[in-house]
Amino acid sequence: MSQARTIVGLSGGVDSSVAALLLQREGESIAGLFMQNWADDGSGECRAEDDRRDAVAIAGKLGIPIHFRDFSQQYWDGVFQHFLDEYAAGRTPNPDVLCNREVKFKHFLDAARELGADYIATGHYARTDEVDGRHRLLRGMDRNKDQSYFLHQLGQTQLAATKFPVGELPKPAVRQLAADAVFATANKKDSTGICFIGERDFRSFLAQYLPMQPGEIRDPDGVLLGQHDGVFFHTLGQRGGLNIGGVKGREAAPWYVVGKDVASNTLTIDQGVDSPYLMSMRLLSEPAHWIAGAPPAAAFECTAQTRYRQPDEACRVEVREDGGLLIHFDAPQRAVTPGQSVVLYLGDECLGGAVIAATDAPLQRTHFDTLFNT
Known part of the structure; x- marks a missing residue:
């Protein structure tokens, strides 16, 4: 049983390393936990062992205990199988959103509680606060690194138990803190894409399964x-x-x-x-997830992102009877893609989001009309 009050998800990267450092400097009782989310497929492309070694080194540098959990089966069942099913259906899924919901803020949180901790912490660039008893998810201060888009499926229970220590910092400051602490991760390249694909050609990887x-x-x-x-x-x-x-x-x-x-x-x-066949003004979504537990109104105006790092796009949202969304954009949107997520914001607050089902782009219009009328 850990005596730590907060378990930090040490991924072996610079962001989680500095998250642990900041909490320790605040006097927080912490321990680390390294998650293995992908079973080695023999390709040598997923750098899980290197990441594990770096996580252990950071824990040693900080003088904190580190725990290990293998969530690869849960990842396969809750994330990867869905990833394959969506691609087989002709959609383009976002596994990072599902990984956060199904693994990092579900199984990781459960593991932390089993270790006796009250909180978890990660290196995500996001922030939280509490207003009138409601926990809010806010954009990270570094808008270029803000990861609230990938966290929009979290709810009140997860946010109440989660800390994002680097959310107030720009990325260069995080790297500087790591360098000052002489962390091996200080200059480590940011992970990009999906671990189970790594540096491999995406088509070759997918062809192994489809x-x-x-x-x-x-x-x-x-x-x-x-x-x-x-x-x-x-x-x-x-x-x-x-x-x-x-x-x-x-x-x-x-x-x-x-x-x-x-x-x-x-x-x-x-x-x-900017082919006209890529442009749409409206989209329909699957049932939405609301961070507050419910939408702010049956119809309201806000901004939206249909992909990561997209600039805010003004829109009007209507919540349909099935919980899905009809979203009208003020300006045409390019390449809005079924299977991806539309995430809604009021200023810096992330309201929630949903999986895109169809748009009124010319070649999706028939499907859009069918969904609209059902």
């Missing part, structure tokens, strides 16, 4: 332009990986994915980064 299904690439008028290996290897707005060279009678401009039809196994592409 068999290739060659099909046709056509333009919006139905003209055949080429072949693809599977629509699930592509996402809306994607430019690379199409293997479409110069097309006779067409200008020499880049091609972008503007539509995916799983039923016919057809990929639709068009020229122009």
Whole structure:
């Protein structure tokens, strides 16, 4: 049984290292916990062992105990299987959102409580406060690193038990604190993408789990332009990986994915980064999650992000009877992608969000209308 009041999720990165340092300097009783979320697949691409070694080194430097938990089965069941199912359905999921909800703020929190702790802490760039007994999730002060988008599925129970020590700091200050403390993680490269893919080619990785299904690439008028290996290897707005060279009678401009039809196994592409086939004004979502437990109103105005690090986009939100959202944007949105998350904000406060089901972009319009009328 740990005597620590707060368990810090030590990932082996600089952010969680400094989170632990800051809490210790505040006099907080802490211990570390390293989570293994992906079983080694033999590729040598996932750097879990290096991260584990760095986490142990940080705990030793701080003189705190460190615990270890293997959540790889929970990750597979709660995150990765969903990831595969969504890609097979032609959608583009966001596993980081699910990982936070299903692993880091569920199984990690449970493990911390089993160790006798009252709180957990992570290196996320986000903040919390409490207003009239309600816990709020706020953007990190460093807007370039703000990770509230990935945390929008948290609720009152998790926020009441969570600390984000680096949320008030810009990234350069975090690295400086790590350097001053002579942490091995001070100059460690930030992790990007998903651990279970690592530096591997995404298409090659996905092909291990989803068999290739060659099909046709056509333009919006139905003209055949080429072949693809599977629509699930592509996402809306994607430019690379199409293997479409110069097309006779067409200008020499880049091609972008503007539509995916799983039923016919057809990929639709068009020229122009702002092709009208990529633009939408409205979206429909699956039932939303509200951090406060309920929406602020049945209809309200706020801002939204449909992808990480996107600038705030003004919109009007209507909560539908099934709990899903109808969102009207003030300006056209590019490449809003089913399977990704739309996250809502009032100023710095994250209200919650939902998985995007469809938009009124031209090639999604039929599906959008069907959902709208059900």
